[in-house]
Amino acid sequence: MKKISNLYVIDDDKIYHFLLKNLFKQNGIDVASTFFVNGSDAIEHIKSNNNEETLPDLILLDVNMPIMNGWQFLEEFGKISSELIKKPTIYMISSSNNEVDINKSKEFDGAVKGYFLKPICKEDLDLIFV
């Protein structure tokens, strides 16, 4: 199994950032996490840090965000992914239980490995960080 050392969290909810950090800590998950409040910031960061050390192994992506939402991020990411030296695993984590959103994640076949509904619990983390 691929070792996960770098993690990007893309979500506009700052409280969620805090909660996720604590959840990792309580479950002994030791990863270098970088937090972004929208897709646009994350894309910019990825573009300017195309190296083994900074690129993420795993991305936890929200759906509804201002400026660039999760779907727009996936589109932009698809355009640049072939130039990246690392191919991260992407999970979508959202509070939207809308069928449309859940089905749409399946359209990004291959790029999105799974869709989790908030709140995230220990069992979800076990599945993501196997």
Add this chain to the structure above:
Amino acid sequence: MKIFDNPDLYDGESPNVFYKKLLDQVPDLIFKIRWDVETGKFGIIFLSESIKDLYEIPQDVFLTDPHHFFYDRMFPEDAAAFIASLKESREKLAKWDHIYRLQLPEKGLRWMRVTANPELTAKGSVVFYGRATDITDHKEKEARLHISEERFNYALRAASEGIWDWDMKTNVVYFSAQLMKILGKKEVEAYFPNTFWLSRIHPDDAYTYDKSKTDYFKKRNASYESIYRILTDQGKYRWVLSRGRVVSYDENGKPERSIGTLKDINQLKEKEVELGNTINIIVSQNNRLNNFAHIVSHNLRSHASNLKMLLDLFKTADEAEREEMLQHLEAISDGLSITISHLKELVEIQTEIKTVREKLNLRHYLKNILNILHNEIKKHNVDIEINIPLDVTVDYNPAYLESILLNFTTNAIKYSSPERKPMLSYDFEIIEGQKVLSISDNGLGIDLKKHKNSLFGMYKTFHKNQNARGIGLFITKNQVEAMGGKIEVSSELNKGTTFKVYFDEEN
């Protein structure tokens, strides 16, 4: 080469035999009758043998008892007129031409026509030379034609269809009476030049009309069919369906005559438009419902899940961590309150559709809002231009009007460009009978290609602005639509944005 030579007229036959043989070739009844000036009675002098076929009476029987003809063959109703016409011809010495009916034992009903020329003899008697012809076939054809014509006319009338017949050489069109009625004219057929029709077609439909014609002439369509509006004499347009085809071509293959029908489909079309409007209303209501479901699904859920995660973590956290978590708990609680207040605002818009409308002076209301925002406007040094006539009023809910003006104005200031002096202009105009207020800025602009669909959605923000909450436009749109109007937007990145608010006046 000579085919014929000139033999003796009777060719060796006796004249009697010669003429009898010739007469036998004539299917008509040939006769000679005389009216005797002394007795005042008619007598039959000659009858050809075809009397046997035509009247089903042997020649000799007829000659001995001519009355047999009246009693046994002729339609009783026709006898008097027959005799009267014969008398008249005799008295006036005018051509005898009369139509009558027979009821024959074998052939049944037959129509006959008799024609004869009366000649006055030296003694004062009158002699008729003439013939009687069976015209039953002709009569039946005439009757069939009459029936089918009648059927055709009734069918067209019932289907409210008119007929046109276009002579493409002269460009003159025949319009049937029914068609003239559709135009609101007197129900009498008429001829007009083609331009008469063209000038009455609704300008917006001229293109589709031309296209269906050329498509047919270029054989792209098997028959011509077009739906468009035509101007009636009452000055109103009516929807019509025109169908037709070319019925003859000249020797060069150019169409020279077209015939078709014109159907008044105004009621149908109006129903269709009405249905379309209803669907639009349903779609917009459905969109609002979706947005409503969205806010419940996304925003309430996100607060709830944060709360759940926080409580789970809280159980196993140490003292210092708990302190920090409590602060976040407060943030969650605040977020929840805001979301609930948005929800309440929305529910109110949806349920208060029948809220009071008042006649509001638009300029006056705008001035009030600008007063409220006085500090913001001064801080950003915004240039404001107002092009609203002093007396313009709108029938609107006062709270909504305030909220709408406030929202667009604060948005324009919030998203002004730091590179230039902010300008904001309010322009009033009337578009197709509807009152419209345009609010234009020279700010950051919005990339409509990317955001057009989500612009008025809930919690959508497009700028990296700390104050962006993404609720304003959503609420504004809901308020405008609840009042029966709509919002249009045009924008160019880094140039500015114009929002057009349509006020509904009809309800």
